[in-house]
Amino acid sequence: MGIVENLQKVKSSLTENVKLIAVSKTKPNQAILEAYNAGQKAFGENKVQELTQKFESLPKDIEWHMIGHLQRNKVKYITPFVHLIHGVDSFSLLQEINKQAAKNNKIQKVLLQFHIAKEETKFGFDLEEAKSILNSTVFVELKNIEICGVMGMATFTNDQKLIESEFKLLNEIFDNLKADVFNHSSSFKEISMGMSGDYLIAIKCGSTMVRVGSTIFGSR
Numbered sequence: 081m082g083i084v085e086n087l088q089k090v091k092s093s094l095t096e097n098v099k100l101i102a103v104s105k106t107k108p109n110q111a112i113l114e115a116y117n118a119g120q121k122a123f124g125e126n127k128v129q130e131l132t133q134k135f136e137s138l139p140k141d142i143e144w145h146m147i148g149h150l151q152r153n154k155v156k157y158i159t160p161f162v163h164l165i166h167g168v169d170s171f172s173l174l175q176e177i178n179k180q181a182a183k184n185n186k187i188q189k190v191l192l193q194f195h196i197a198k199e200e201t202k203f204g205f206d207l208e209e210a211k212s213i214l215n216s217t218v219f220v221e222l223k224n225i226e227i228c229g230v231m232g233m234a235t236f237t238n239d240q241k242l243i244e245s246e247f248k249l250l251n252e253i254f255d256n257l258k259a260d261v262f263n264h265s266s267s268f269k270e271i272s273m274g275m276s277g278d279y280l281i282a283i284k285c286g287s288t289m290v291r292v293g294s295t296i297f298g299s300r
């Protein structure tokens with residue numbers, strides 16, 4: 081099957097309130113254009129250099145999502161154009177994004193990444209850590225970031241029950257922050273969870289954004 085058929089298939093399995101981020105990392109511009117010409121406008125990348133090159137050479141109305149681990153010294157390269165940064169996992173990264181966003185006269189949308197998987201290797205906050213930052217006076221001074229929600233990755237496993245419990249945990253973290261920290265603000269609304277192998281489970285657990293790569297573009 082081709083990219084366009086794969087894309088339509090994934091789209092038809094999403095519920096109405098779920099946004100599809102087509103993860104195009106390692107794939108050539110031509111593959112992205114195929115999906116773009118079929119109506120897909122949101123793409124996700126996980127490496128700064130690749131993201132920047134693709135931004136420069138592809139249509140300017142593409143909405144770019146940074147979904148990978150982001151180093152502080154590279155924030156400046158993507159802030160001018162990136163739509164949403166999914167993987168914010170430290171206060172110092174938030175500070176740097178705020179600084180670069182201010183330079184670019186923009187409010188940068190970000191998601192806070194939470195560690196929900198059993199695996200040690202995944203990045204992210206835990207709830208208490210995030211709350212203490214969000215309730216601090218230094219956080220209030222960051223005027224050029226907007227925290228739009230949370231992001232997480234489940235354990236890489238075939239155990240559907242484990243994946244489901246991890247996505248449910250992220251949903252609970254979202255609800256907790258929305259009530260306790262964000263005062264039910266309507267701009268705190270996104271739960272970015274679900275990839276090729278688990279996006280249907282993620283949707284069942286309340287995902288609002290799925291990040292799907294290989295099911296659309298083929299294996300990497």
Ligand SMILES: *Cc1c(COP(=O)(O)O)cnc(C)c1O
Binds near residue numbers: 103148275292295
């Ligand atoms: C690569 C990647 C995806 C997409 O993975 P697939 O299994 O190809 O769908 C989603 N999220 C993140 C953070 C990724 O790095």
